[in-house]
Amino acid sequence: MPPEARRPAAGAAVLRPDVTDAIRDAVLQELAEVGYGRLSIERVARRAGVGKAAVYRRWPSKLPIVLDVVSGLAAQSLPTPDTGSLYGDVRALLDVTAKVLQHPMAAQILPDLLAEAARSPELGQTLQSALREAQHGIVTAMVGRAADRGELAARPDPDVAMDLLAGPLYWRLMLDRTRLPAAYLDRLANAVVAALAAAE
Amino acid sequence: MPPEARRPAAGAAVLRPDVTDAIRDAVLQELAEVGYGRLSIERVARRAGVGKAAVYRRWPSKLPIVLDVVSGLAAQSLPTPDTGSLYGDVRALLDVTAKVLQHPMAAQILPDLLAEAARSPELGQTLQSALREAQHGIVTAMVGRAADRGELAARPDPDVAMDLLAGPLYWRLMLDRTRLPAAYLDRLANAVVAALAAAE
Numbered sequence: 001m002p003p004e005a006r007r008p009a010a011g012a013a014v015l016r017p018d019v020t021d022a023i024r025d026a027v028l029q030e031l032a033e034v035g036y037g038r039l040s041i042e043r044v045a046r047r048a049g050v051g052k053a054a055v056y057r058r059w060p061s062k063l064p065i066v067l068d069v070v071s072g073l074a075a076q077s078l079p080t081p082d083t084g085s086l087y088g089d090v091r092a093l094l095d096v097t098a099k100v101l102q103h104p105m106a107a108q109i110l111p112d113l114l115a116e117a118a119r120s121p122e123l124g125q126t127l128q129s130a131l132r133e134a135q136h137g138i139v140t141a142m143v144g145r146a147a148d149r150g151e152l153a154a155r156p157d158p159d160v161a162m163d164l165l166a167g168p169l170y171w172r173l174m175l176d177r178t179r180l181p182a183a184y185l186d187r188l189a190n191a192v193v194a195a196l197a198a199a200e
Numbered sequence: 201m202p203p204e205a206r207r208p209a210a211g212a213a214v215l216r217p218d219v220t221d222a223i224r225d226a227v228l229q230e231l232a233e234v235g236y237g238r239l240s241i242e243r244v245a246r247r248a249g250v251g252k253a254a255v256y257r258r259w260p261s262k263l264p265i266v267l268d269v270v271s272g273l274a275a276q277s278l279p280t281p282d283t284g285s286l287y288g289d290v291r292a293l294l295d296v297t298a299k300v301l302q303h304p305m306a307a308q309i310l311p312d313l314l315a316e317a318a319r320s321p322e323l324g325q326t327l328q329s330a331l332r333e334a335q336h337g338i339v340t341a342m343v344g345r346a347a348d349r350g351e352l353a354a355r356p357d358p359d360v361a362m363d364l365l366a367g368p369l370y371w372r373l374m375l376d377r378t379r380l381p382a383a384y385l386d387r388l389a390n391a392v393v394a395a396l397a398a399a400e
Contacts, residue, residue: 017255029243035315037237104384108318115235115311128375160387163368164395171367172359174314175328187360187399194398 015058022048023055029071032108036066036116036123058096067126070113086146086196091189093138093165098180101173111174135162143196156199164195207209215258222248223255227269232308236266236316236323262310270313280376285344286396290391292367293338297325298380311374335362343396364395 026048045052059065085168099124100106113135137162146152226248226255247253259265281292300306317324339361346352
Protein backbone atom coordinates (compact mmCIF):
# COMPACT_ATOMS: atom_id res chain seq x y z
CA MET A 1 0.00 0.00 0.00
CA PRO A 2 1.57 3.36 -0.96
CA PRO A 3 2.21 5.58 2.07
CA GLU A 4 -0.26 8.31 1.03
CA ALA A 5 -3.16 5.82 1.19
CA ARG A 6 -2.59 5.49 4.92
CA ARG A 7 -2.71 9.24 5.47
CA PRO A 8 -5.75 11.40 4.82
CA ALA A 9 -5.52 13.59 1.72
CA ALA A 10 -4.02 17.01 2.32
CA GLY A 11 -6.73 19.36 3.63
CA ALA A 12 -9.05 16.59 4.83
CA ALA A 13 -8.82 16.86 8.61
CA VAL A 14 -9.35 13.74 10.70
CA LEU A 15 -12.38 14.58 12.82
CA ARG A 16 -12.86 12.52 15.96
CA PRO A 17 -16.51 11.48 16.10
CA ASP A 18 -16.63 11.69 19.92
CA VAL A 19 -15.62 15.36 19.69
CA THR A 20 -18.29 15.96 17.04
CA ASP A 21 -20.88 14.37 19.33
CA ALA A 22 -19.75 16.46 22.30
CA ILE A 23 -20.10 19.62 20.22
CA ARG A 24 -23.57 18.60 19.05
CA ASP A 25 -24.67 17.96 22.64
CA ALA A 26 -23.24 21.30 23.71
CA VAL A 27 -25.20 23.06 20.95
CA LEU A 28 -28.46 21.51 22.18
CA GLN A 29 -27.74 22.42 25.78
CA GLU A 30 -26.84 25.99 24.84
CA LEU A 31 -29.96 26.32 22.69
CA ALA A 32 -32.08 25.24 25.64
CA GLU A 33 -30.26 27.40 28.17
CA VAL A 34 -29.59 30.70 26.43
CA GLY A 35 -31.45 30.40 23.12
CA TYR A 36 -30.32 30.83 19.53
CA GLY A 37 -29.79 34.59 19.82
CA ARG A 38 -27.25 34.33 22.64
CA LEU A 39 -25.58 31.07 21.53
CA SER A 40 -21.97 31.57 20.43
CA ILE A 41 -19.21 29.33 19.12
CA GLU A 42 -17.16 30.31 22.15
CA ARG A 43 -19.84 29.15 24.61
CA VAL A 44 -20.40 25.92 22.64
CA ALA A 45 -16.67 25.14 22.61
CA ARG A 46 -16.34 25.84 26.34
CA ARG A 47 -19.30 23.62 27.20
CA ALA A 48 -18.04 20.81 24.94
CA GLY A 49 -14.60 21.08 26.54
CA VAL A 50 -12.84 21.72 23.21
CA GLY A 51 -11.10 24.64 21.56
CA LYS A 52 -12.96 26.95 19.19
CA ALA A 53 -10.81 25.59 16.33
CA ALA A 54 -12.33 22.13 16.86
CA VAL A 55 -15.75 23.65 16.20
CA TYR A 56 -14.62 25.69 13.19
CA ARG A 57 -12.98 22.61 11.61
CA ARG A 58 -16.47 21.08 11.45
CA TRP A 59 -18.78 24.03 10.79
CA PRO A 60 -17.99 27.51 9.49
CA SER A 61 -20.40 29.40 11.77
CA LYS A 62 -23.33 29.27 14.17
CA LEU A 63 -26.18 28.89 11.68
CA PRO A 64 -24.80 25.75 9.94
CA ILE A 65 -24.17 23.99 13.29
CA VAL A 66 -27.68 24.69 14.46
CA LEU A 67 -29.18 23.61 11.12
CA ASP A 68 -27.17 20.40 11.29
CA VAL A 69 -28.11 19.56 14.89
CA VAL A 70 -31.79 20.38 14.36
CA SER A 71 -32.04 18.35 11.14
CA GLY A 72 -30.46 15.42 12.95
CA LEU A 73 -33.02 15.61 15.76
CA ALA A 74 -36.01 15.88 13.44
CA ALA A 75 -34.79 12.87 11.44
CA GLN A 76 -35.15 10.72 14.59
CA SER A 77 -38.83 10.73 13.79
CA LEU A 78 -41.58 9.48 16.07
CA PRO A 79 -42.83 5.93 15.56
CA THR A 80 -46.07 5.84 13.52
CA PRO A 81 -48.83 4.51 15.77
CA ASP A 82 -50.64 1.42 14.44
CA THR A 83 -53.38 0.55 16.94
CA GLY A 84 -55.94 -0.78 14.44
CA SER A 85 -58.31 2.21 14.60
CA LEU A 86 -58.06 5.85 13.52
CA TYR A 87 -59.14 7.05 16.97
CA GLY A 88 -56.51 4.85 18.62
CA ASP A 89 -53.80 6.09 16.26
CA VAL A 90 -54.76 9.76 16.68
CA ARG A 91 -54.93 9.44 20.47
CA ALA A 92 -51.52 7.71 20.55
CA LEU A 93 -49.95 10.32 18.26
CA LEU A 94 -51.36 13.19 20.38
CA ASP A 95 -49.95 11.51 23.46
CA VAL A 96 -46.43 11.10 22.11
CA THR A 97 -46.48 14.58 20.52
CA ALA A 98 -47.50 16.11 23.85
CA LYS A 99 -44.66 14.28 25.60
CA VAL A 100 -42.13 15.49 23.02
CA LEU A 101 -43.37 19.09 23.16
CA GLN A 102 -43.34 19.07 26.95
CA HIS A 103 -39.82 17.71 27.17
CA PRO A 104 -37.85 20.56 28.77
CA MET A 105 -35.39 20.71 25.88
CA ALA A 106 -38.00 20.76 23.09
CA ALA A 107 -40.22 23.12 25.07
CA GLN A 108 -37.41 25.66 25.07
CA ILE A 109 -35.63 25.04 21.78
CA LEU A 110 -38.55 24.77 19.35
CA PRO A 111 -40.21 28.13 20.15
CA ASP A 112 -36.78 29.80 20.11
CA LEU A 113 -35.94 28.43 16.68
CA LEU A 114 -39.38 29.24 15.29
CA ALA A 115 -38.95 32.81 16.54
CA GLU A 116 -35.48 33.04 15.03
CA ALA A 117 -36.80 31.59 11.76
CA ALA A 118 -38.79 34.78 11.24
CA ARG A 119 -35.42 36.60 11.00
CA SER A 120 -33.43 33.90 9.19
CA PRO A 121 -35.07 32.49 6.03
CA GLU A 122 -32.40 29.76 5.82
CA LEU A 123 -33.15 28.52 9.32
CA GLY A 124 -36.88 28.77 8.58
CA GLN A 125 -36.49 26.67 5.44
CA THR A 126 -34.51 23.96 7.25
CA LEU A 127 -36.95 23.81 10.16
CA GLN A 128 -39.88 23.65 7.79
CA SER A 129 -38.54 20.80 5.71
CA ALA A 130 -37.21 18.85 8.71
CA LEU A 131 -40.40 19.11 10.75
CA ARG A 132 -42.87 18.71 7.89
CA GLU A 133 -41.02 15.78 6.34
CA ALA A 134 -41.03 13.93 9.65
CA GLN A 135 -44.73 14.74 10.15
CA HIS A 136 -45.72 13.93 6.57
CA GLY A 137 -44.63 10.30 6.65
CA ILE A 138 -46.44 9.56 9.92
CA VAL A 139 -49.65 11.32 8.97
CA THR A 140 -49.98 9.90 5.45
CA ALA A 141 -49.33 6.34 6.72
CA MET A 142 -51.92 6.77 9.46
CA VAL A 143 -54.71 8.22 7.34
CA GLY A 144 -53.86 5.84 4.48
CA ARG A 145 -54.49 2.84 6.75
CA ALA A 146 -57.72 4.44 8.02
CA ALA A 147 -58.90 4.91 4.42
CA ASP A 148 -58.00 1.27 3.61
CA ARG A 149 -60.04 0.11 6.63
CA GLY A 150 -62.99 2.19 5.40
CA GLU A 151 -62.85 4.57 8.39
CA LEU A 152 -62.34 7.55 6.08
CA ALA A 153 -64.34 7.91 2.86
CA ALA A 154 -61.51 9.90 1.28
CA ARG A 155 -57.90 10.72 2.11
CA PRO A 156 -57.77 14.11 3.84
CA ASP A 157 -55.61 16.91 2.47
CA PRO A 158 -52.18 16.15 4.01
CA ASP A 159 -51.45 19.81 4.91
CA VAL A 160 -54.72 20.19 6.78
CA ALA A 161 -54.27 16.76 8.42
CA MET A 162 -50.75 17.62 9.68
CA ASP A 163 -51.86 20.99 11.03
CA LEU A 164 -54.89 19.48 12.81
CA LEU A 165 -52.70 16.86 14.49
CA ALA A 166 -49.86 19.13 15.62
CA GLY A 167 -51.34 22.65 15.79
CA PRO A 168 -53.89 22.52 18.63
CA LEU A 169 -51.43 20.78 20.98
CA TYR A 170 -48.61 23.16 20.09
CA TRP A 171 -50.78 26.25 20.61
CA ARG A 172 -52.12 24.88 23.90
CA LEU A 173 -48.69 23.97 25.26
CA MET A 174 -47.13 27.29 24.22
CA LEU A 175 -49.73 29.18 26.23
CA ASP A 176 -50.13 26.84 29.17
CA ARG A 177 -47.16 24.72 30.12
CA THR A 178 -48.64 23.38 33.31
CA ARG A 179 -51.61 21.17 32.63
CA LEU A 180 -52.74 18.76 29.92
CA PRO A 181 -55.43 16.49 31.37
CA ALA A 182 -56.10 13.12 29.74
CA ALA A 183 -59.74 14.23 29.28
CA TYR A 184 -58.47 17.10 27.10
CA LEU A 185 -56.48 14.68 24.92
CA ASP A 186 -59.50 12.34 24.65
CA ARG A 187 -61.75 15.19 23.50
CA LEU A 188 -59.15 16.55 21.13
CA ALA A 189 -58.64 13.07 19.61
CA ASN A 190 -62.40 12.73 19.00
CA ALA A 191 -62.50 16.17 17.44
CA VAL A 192 -59.47 15.51 15.21
CA VAL A 193 -60.93 12.20 13.96
CA ALA A 194 -64.13 14.04 12.95
CA ALA A 195 -62.05 16.80 11.37
CA LEU A 196 -59.95 14.35 9.33
CA ALA A 197 -63.14 12.85 7.89
CA ALA A 198 -64.18 16.34 6.74
CA ALA A 199 -60.79 17.56 5.46
CA GLU A 200 -60.64 16.10 1.96
CA MET B 201 -59.72 77.58 42.99
CA PRO B 202 -56.98 77.29 45.64
CA PRO B 203 -53.51 77.25 44.06
CA GLU B 204 -52.67 73.67 45.08
CA ALA B 205 -55.62 72.31 43.02
CA ARG B 206 -53.89 73.53 39.89
CA ARG B 207 -50.70 71.73 40.75
CA PRO B 208 -50.34 67.94 40.95
CA ALA B 209 -49.89 66.47 44.42
CA ALA B 210 -46.28 66.14 45.54
CA GLY B 211 -44.82 62.87 44.23
CA ALA B 212 -47.36 62.37 41.46
CA ALA B 213 -45.41 63.07 38.29
CA VAL B 214 -47.31 64.56 35.37
CA LEU B 215 -46.86 62.02 32.58
CA ARG B 216 -47.52 63.39 29.11
CA PRO B 217 -49.72 60.86 27.31
CA ASP B 218 -48.06 61.56 23.94
CA VAL B 219 -44.71 60.54 25.45
CA THR B 220 -46.27 57.37 26.90
CA ASP B 221 -47.67 56.52 23.46
CA ALA B 222 -44.31 57.16 21.78
CA ILE B 223 -42.62 54.81 24.28
CA ARG B 224 -45.25 52.12 23.71
CA ASP B 225 -44.78 52.37 19.93
CA ALA B 226 -41.02 52.18 20.36
CA VAL B 227 -41.40 49.01 22.47
CA LEU B 228 -43.44 47.35 19.72
CA GLN B 229 -40.96 48.35 17.04
CA GLU B 230 -38.01 47.13 19.11
CA LEU B 231 -39.78 43.83 19.86
CA ALA B 232 -40.31 43.29 16.14
CA GLU B 233 -36.82 44.35 15.14
CA VAL B 234 -34.49 42.88 17.75
CA GLY B 235 -36.78 40.69 19.89
CA TYR B 236 -37.41 40.57 23.62
CA GLY B 237 -33.95 39.25 24.48
CA ARG B 238 -32.09 42.17 22.93
CA LEU B 239 -34.61 44.89 23.77
CA SER B 240 -33.27 47.43 26.28
CA ILE B 241 -34.64 50.54 28.01
CA GLU B 242 -31.83 52.50 26.36
CA ARG B 243 -32.84 51.40 22.84
CA VAL B 244 -36.51 52.05 23.56
CA ALA B 245 -35.78 55.56 24.87
CA ARG B 246 -33.58 56.38 21.87
CA ARG B 247 -36.22 55.18 19.40
CA ALA B 248 -38.98 57.09 21.21
CA GLY B 249 -36.83 60.22 21.19
CA VAL B 250 -36.96 60.60 24.98
CA GLY B 251 -34.50 60.23 27.85
CA LYS B 252 -34.23 56.97 29.79
CA ALA B 253 -35.68 58.78 32.83
CA ALA B 254 -38.94 59.31 30.92
CA VAL B 255 -39.22 55.53 30.52
CA TYR B 256 -38.30 54.78 34.14
CA ARG B 257 -40.88 57.28 35.42
CA ARG B 258 -43.54 55.05 33.82
CA TRP B 259 -42.21 51.51 34.23
CA PRO B 260 -39.50 50.17 36.54
CA SER B 261 -37.93 47.74 34.03
CA LYS B 262 -38.21 45.93 30.73
CA LEU B 263 -40.58 43.11 31.71
CA PRO B 264 -43.38 45.39 33.03
CA ILE B 265 -43.27 47.59 29.90
CA VAL B 266 -43.56 44.59 27.63
CA LEU B 267 -46.35 43.05 29.72
CA ASP B 268 -48.21 46.36 29.61
CA VAL B 269 -47.83 46.85 25.85
CA VAL B 270 -48.75 43.23 25.06
CA SER B 271 -51.81 43.25 27.34
CA GLY B 272 -52.96 46.45 25.65
CA LEU B 273 -52.65 44.88 22.20
CA ALA B 274 -54.46 41.67 23.14
CA ALA B 275 -57.32 43.70 24.66
CA GLN B 276 -58.03 45.19 21.22
CA SER B 277 -59.75 41.92 20.49
CA LEU B 278 -60.90 40.76 17.09
CA PRO B 279 -64.56 41.32 16.19
CA THR B 280 -66.66 38.17 16.70
CA PRO B 281 -67.93 37.05 13.28
CA ASP B 282 -71.70 36.73 13.00
CA THR B 283 -72.49 35.47 9.51
CA GLY B 284 -75.55 33.35 10.40
CA SER B 285 -73.87 29.93 10.03
CA LEU B 286 -71.17 28.11 11.96
CA TYR B 287 -69.20 27.45 8.77
CA GLY B 288 -69.41 31.12 7.82
CA ASP B 289 -68.27 32.23 11.28
CA VAL B 290 -65.39 29.72 11.41
CA ARG B 291 -64.23 30.66 7.91
CA ALA B 292 -64.37 34.39 8.76
CA LEU B 293 -62.49 33.87 12.04
CA LEU B 294 -59.77 31.80 10.31
CA ASP B 295 -59.44 34.54 7.72
CA VAL B 296 -59.00 37.36 10.19
CA THR B 297 -56.71 35.23 12.44
CA ALA B 298 -54.50 34.43 9.45
CA LYS B 299 -54.28 38.13 8.57
CA VAL B 300 -53.32 39.05 12.15
CA LEU B 301 -50.72 36.26 12.40
CA GLN B 302 -49.24 37.21 9.02
CA HIS B 303 -48.96 40.89 9.91
CA PRO B 304 -45.21 41.52 9.97
CA MET B 305 -45.27 42.81 13.54
CA ALA B 306 -47.33 39.93 15.00
CA ALA B 307 -45.41 37.38 12.92
CA GLN B 308 -42.22 38.49 14.64
CA ILE B 309 -43.37 39.51 18.11
CA LEU B 310 -45.65 36.61 19.03
CA PRO B 311 -43.15 33.75 18.48
CA ASP B 312 -40.48 35.79 20.28
CA LEU B 313 -42.66 36.35 23.31
CA LEU B 314 -43.83 32.73 23.38
CA ALA B 315 -40.19 31.64 23.30
CA GLU B 316 -39.29 34.07 26.06
CA ALA B 317 -42.30 32.90 28.10
CA ALA B 318 -40.59 29.54 28.52
CA ARG B 319 -37.90 31.40 30.53
CA SER B 320 -40.10 33.97 32.27
CA PRO B 321 -43.14 32.53 34.07
CA GLU B 322 -44.51 36.05 34.67
CA LEU B 323 -44.44 36.88 30.97
CA GLY B 324 -45.96 33.45 30.21
CA GLN B 325 -48.80 34.05 32.64
CA THR B 326 -49.60 37.48 31.17
CA LEU B 327 -49.50 36.21 27.58
CA GLN B 328 -51.67 33.24 28.47
CA SER B 329 -54.38 35.28 30.17
CA ALA B 330 -54.32 38.06 27.58
CA LEU B 331 -54.51 35.74 24.56
CA ARG B 332 -56.90 33.19 26.03
CA GLU B 333 -59.26 35.82 27.44
CA ALA B 334 -59.49 37.49 24.04
CA GLN B 335 -60.02 34.11 22.35
CA HIS B 336 -62.49 32.81 24.94
CA GLY B 337 -65.09 35.54 24.42
CA ILE B 338 -65.08 35.17 20.63
CA VAL B 339 -65.21 31.38 20.63
CA THR B 340 -67.91 30.96 23.28
CA ALA B 341 -70.15 33.56 21.56
CA MET B 342 -69.68 31.84 18.21
CA VAL B 343 -70.35 28.26 19.34
CA GLY B 344 -73.16 29.48 21.62
CA ARG B 345 -75.01 30.95 18.65
CA ALA B 346 -74.39 27.77 16.62
CA ALA B 347 -75.86 25.67 19.46
CA ASP B 348 -78.89 28.01 19.66
CA ARG B 349 -79.44 27.59 15.90
CA GLY B 350 -79.29 23.81 16.32
CA GLU B 351 -76.06 23.49 14.30
CA LEU B 352 -74.30 21.90 17.28
CA ALA B 353 -76.01 19.28 19.43
CA ALA B 354 -73.90 20.29 22.44
CA ARG B 355 -71.52 23.11 23.31
CA PRO B 356 -67.94 21.97 22.63
CA ASP B 357 -65.34 22.09 25.39
CA PRO B 358 -64.07 25.71 25.20
CA ASP B 359 -60.39 24.75 25.57
CA VAL B 360 -60.57 22.26 22.71
CA ALA B 361 -62.59 24.73 20.62
CA MET B 362 -60.07 27.54 21.10
CA ASP B 363 -57.15 25.28 20.28
CA LEU B 364 -58.84 23.93 17.13
CA LEU B 365 -59.54 27.45 15.88
CA ALA B 366 -56.11 28.98 16.54
CA GLY B 367 -53.66 26.07 16.65
CA PRO B 368 -53.61 24.67 13.09
CA LEU B 369 -53.20 28.15 11.56
CA TYR B 370 -50.50 29.14 14.03
CA TRP B 371 -48.54 25.93 13.47
CA ARG B 372 -48.87 26.28 9.69
CA LEU B 373 -47.80 29.92 9.63
CA MET B 374 -44.84 29.35 11.95
CA LEU B 375 -43.47 26.73 9.59
CA ASP B 376 -44.41 28.25 6.26
CA ARG B 377 -44.67 32.00 6.10
CA THR B 378 -45.09 32.22 2.36
CA ARG B 379 -48.33 30.64 1.26
CA LEU B 380 -51.84 30.22 2.63
CA PRO B 381 -54.20 29.40 -0.27
CA ALA B 382 -57.92 30.11 0.10
CA ALA B 383 -58.53 26.40 -0.64
CA TYR B 384 -56.52 25.53 2.48
CA LEU B 385 -58.67 27.85 4.61
CA ASP B 386 -61.87 26.40 3.09
CA ARG B 387 -60.79 22.85 3.91
CA LEU B 388 -59.60 23.80 7.37
CA ALA B 389 -62.93 25.55 8.08
CA ASN B 390 -64.86 22.43 7.04
CA ALA B 391 -62.63 20.27 9.22
CA VAL B 392 -62.93 22.59 12.24
CA VAL B 393 -66.75 22.69 11.97
CA ALA B 394 -66.82 18.88 12.04
CA ALA B 395 -64.34 18.88 14.93
CA LEU B 396 -66.41 21.36 16.98
CA ALA B 397 -69.44 19.07 16.64
CA ALA B 398 -67.35 16.21 18.08
CA ALA B 399 -65.58 18.15 20.85
CA GLU B 400 -68.12 18.12 23.67
